[in-house]
Amino acid sequence: MNGATILVKTIEDEGVDTIFGYPGGAIMPVYDALVDSKLKHILVRHEQAAAFAADAYARVTGKVGVCLATSGPGATNLITGIANAYADSIPIVAITGQVATALIGTDAFQEVDIYGISMPVVKHSFLIRDAEEIQQTVKDAFEIARSGRPGPVLIDFPKDIANAKVKEKNLRPAKPISLPCFDAASIETAKEMIEQSHKPLIYAGGGVRIAQASAELQAFAETTGIPAVTTLQGLGSIPGQHNLNLGMLGMHGTKAANLAVQECDLLIGIGVRFDDRATGMLAKFAPDAKVIHMDIDPAEVGKLRAVQCAILGDLKLALRSLHVKPDCKDWQELCLARKEEFAWHYDAPTQGIYAPKFIKTLSNQAHKNTIITCDVGQHQMWVAQHYQFKNAQHHLTSGGLGAMGYGMPAAIGAQLASPDATVITISGDGSIMMNIQELATIKRYNIPIKVVVFDNQALGMVRQWQELFFQERYSEVDLSDNPDFVKVAQAFGIPAFRLEHDNNMQEAIGKINNTHGPLFVHVVIDPRENVWPLVPPGKPNCQMMEANAQ
Amino acid sequence: MRFTLEITMKNTEGVLERILGRLRQRSLNIQAINASCTRDCSNIEAKITVESKMNAESIMKQLAKLYDVQRINVFALDVKDESSQAYGVSSTIETVITKLGEQNEVCLSI
Numbered sequence: 120m121n122g123a124t125i126l127v128k129t130i131e132d133e134g135v136d137t138i139f140g141y142p143g144g145a146i147m148p149v150y151d152a153l154v155d156s157k158l159k160h161i162l163v164r165h166e167q168a169a170a171f172a173a174d175a176y177a178r179v180t181g182k183v184g185v186c187l188a189t190s191g192p193g194a195t196n197l198i199t200g201i202a203n204a205y206a207d208s209i210p211i212v213a214i215t216g217q218v219a220t221a222l223i224g225t226d227a228f229q230e231v232d233i234y235g236i237s238m239p240v241v242k243h244s245f246l247i248r249d250a251e252e253i254q255q256t257v258k259d260a261f262e263i264a265r266s267g268r269p270g271p272v273l274i275d276f277p278k279d280i281a282n283a284k285v286k287e288k289n290l291r292p293a294k295p296i297s298l299p300c301f302d303a304a305s306i307e308t309a310k311e312m313i314e315q316s317h318k319p320l321i322y323a324g325g326g327v328r329i330a331q332a333s334a335e336l337q338a339f340a341e342t343t344g345i346p347a348v349t350t351l352q353g354l355g356s357i358p359g360q361h362n363l364n365l366g367m368l369g370m371h372g373t374k375a376a377n378l379a380v381q382e383c384d385l386l387i388g389i390g391v392r393f394d395d396r397a398t399g400m401l402a403k404f405a406p407d408a409k410v411i412h413m414d415i416d417p418a419e420v421g422k423l424r425a426v427q428c429a430i431l432g433d434l435k436l437a438l439r440s441l442h443v444k445p446d447c448k449d450w451q452e453l454c455l456a457r458k459e460e461f462a463w464h465y466d467a468p469t470q471g472i473y474a475p476k477f478i479k480t481l482s483n484q485a486h487k488n489t490i491i492t493c494d495v496g497q498h499q500m501w502v503a504q505h506y507q508f509k510n511a512q513h514h515l516t517s518g519g520l521g522a523m524g525y526g527m528p529a530a531i532g533a534q535l536a537s538p539d540a541t542v543i544t545i546s547g548d549g550s551i552m553m554n555i556q557e558l559a560t561i562k563r564y565n566i567p568i569k570v571v572v573f574d575n576q577a578l579g580m581v582r583q584w585q586e587l588f589f590q591e592r593y594s595e596v597d598l599s600d601n602p603d604f605v606k607v608a609q610a611f612g613i614p615a616f617r618l619e620h621d622n623n624m625q626e627a628i629g630k631i632n633n634t635h636g637p638l639f640v641h642v643v644i645d646p647r648e649n650v651w652p653l654v655p656p657g658k659p660n661c662q663m664m665e666a667n668a669q
Numbered sequence: 670m671r672f673t674l675e676i677t678m679k680n681t682e683g684v685l686e687r688i689l690g691r692l693r694q695r696s697l698n699i700q701a702i703n704a705s706c707t708r709d710c711s712n713i714e715a716k717i718t719v720e721s722k723m724n725a726e727s728i729m730k731q732l733a734k735l736y737d738v739q740r741i742n743v744f745a746l747d748v749k750d751e752s753s754q755a756y757g758v759s760s761t762i763e764t765v766i767t768k769l770g771e772q773n774e775v776c777l778s779i
């Protein structure tokens with residue numbers, strides 16, 4: 120057997136069934152080994168899409184996603200996707216071909232130092248210099264990627280190592296990685312703090328999804344009666360329509376959520392990292408609150424906000440041990456009354472399509488098993504605000520990195536990970552162009568994704584900021600010369616139509632929910648529409664700008 | 670604040686670069702550095718003095734996340750308060766984190 124075959128076999132042994140990649144010189148031995156492998160390889164049309172698809176595959180399955188690229192430009196094209204997985208703590212293994220070991224350091228053709236380039240955005244990386252090490256390295260890479268706070272691991276794989284003759288070995292199991300585990304004392308402290316609080320609040324993040332602790336979170340909220348706010352990544356970790364869910368906090372959060380954070384006397388952070396998009400001005404974030412922070416990563420505790428109690432370890436276990444009853448009836452009522460008072464309104468201001476109403480209607484009518492992936496911009500925030508996620512695995516969005524171009528490749532990864540799901544990607548006219556080539560992947564494998572593009576003829580989110588914070592000095596945000604998106608989709612062989620009027624909306628949503636194959640929907644929306652409310656950058660969350668204040 | 674970090678790490682490809690990269694990215698300025706590999710070359714021991722706005726615990730936890738790091742001690746320099754001066758040392762052990770060999774066990778004492 121050669122090294123490449125061993126590599127592929129070891130990936131198979133990890134329980135992976137689908138990988139995403141793009142071939143080239145240095146990775147050719149691996150592509151040769153794939154011919155005889157039972158791994159399903161999806162040929163994307165840009166390596167960035169391979170990394171995004173692997174990321175989405177991991178988010179949906181909870182398993183490690185795998186992407187593959189050649190050396191040099193193939194490897195550098197992966198970087199945005201790797202950084203995305205790093206920012207959102209997603210377990211992927213990225214394998215890059217490398218020039219032969221003898222050529223490393225000679226500026227050889229398609230040699231780049233991907234090991235060095237990727238260092239700041241990987242959880243760990245390996246450069247395999249000995250074929251005998253392949254099996255163990257791959258096994259360790261998977262273990263590192265998925266253990267504790269997950270993240271991307273890169274394996275740089277020189278061509279001569281791939282071609283070397285090796286024997287399959289009996290492996291020692293991957294080196295165990297010890298994880299923090301909370302002690303009884305911290306649980307007791309937390310219980311006391313909860314019991315003594317009068318205005319407690321749950322602040323739930325992406326860690327809940329990663330720990331698959333949604334059921335435990337919901338049970339915790341229900342038995343304690345504590346209202347909850349979630350981050351962008353935490354959406355769905357407590358169902359969107361749950362009585363105690365006040366919605367998303369932060370820059371584009373709900374008024375009910377941001378006011379609750381502002382006034383609470385105890386903030387229970389669960390799988391969160393106090394990101395600036397969630398906290399606004401840190402010094403004024405939950406100013407009257409003591410903080411309990413539950414997470415798997417010790418480095419997040421106290422990083423940005425001092426805490427009074429840290430519970431480090433498995434969120435499932437921790438949440439199960441915190442069932443106490445605080446005296447917070449009045450507070451709960453206040454929060455719920457505000458939720459009602461500041462509920463969203465959907466009276467469409469135009470004859471055209473009002474994006475929030477479209478998303479709300481889609482949310483109401485979607486099949487139970489519907490996964491939404493997003494790009495980045497206004498449309499992404501409208502999804503976060505108006506789609507009620509029942510399940511955190513159903514919302515795939517580039518949060519920490521905010522990478523335009525994530526949506527369509529992520530939909531590909533999600534659909535392959537979950538063939539029975541309805542997968543809809545909601546994109547913008549700017550973002551869709553970042554990975555538009557993936558329409559070819561959708562066509563080739565007949566992946567039944569529904570692509571919805573909200574076209575406001577602009578880089579809308581940037582335009583909104585220029586309008587509000589740069590005195591309407593619009594700079595390079597106009598996209599009024601967009602291509603005819605319907606024709607573009609059709610050119611790739613994908614059925615497409617345009618939606619312009621509110622009275623056709625219902626029919627269009629019906630088609631999205633009930634078409635079997637892929638579908639592309641070009642939705643024309645008002646270019647002047649903004650996302651509200653908005654906490655200006657660097658301002659405290661209580662200073663929300665609102666639509667009518669304009 | 671200035672700190673001296675004593676770090677034991679596995680001698681893997683580019684491990685020092687990982688440490689230095691992490692320190693740079695978190696805006697820690699390096700003032701002195703001394704590193705050498707152990708007799709059997711399996712580990713590297715480094716002593717790095719940094720200037721930082723971060724507290725000792727945060728520095729230590731950021732570095733402890735690196736897979737190859739086995740053990741870290743952090744000493745705070747410039748301790749101005751009288752109690753530590755009374756001992757005539759400018760360094761107080763603030764934090765120790767150890768990943769014990771193969772088991773990689775983390776124990777944190779502050």
Ligand SMILES: Cc1ncc(C[n+]2csc(CCOP(=O)(O)OP(=O)(O)O)c2C)c(N)n1
Nearest residue numbers: 496497498521523547548549550578579580
């Ligand atoms: C790769 C990348 N480049 C630039 C940005 C900065 N950016 C954030 S939102 C946005 C506009 C997105 O436009 P569009 O996809 O049309 O979405 P809209 O805001 O109009 O809904 C830009 C340029 C980014 N997030 N990602």
Ligand SMILES: [Mg+2]
Nearest residue numbers: 547548577579
């Ligand atoms: Mg747009």
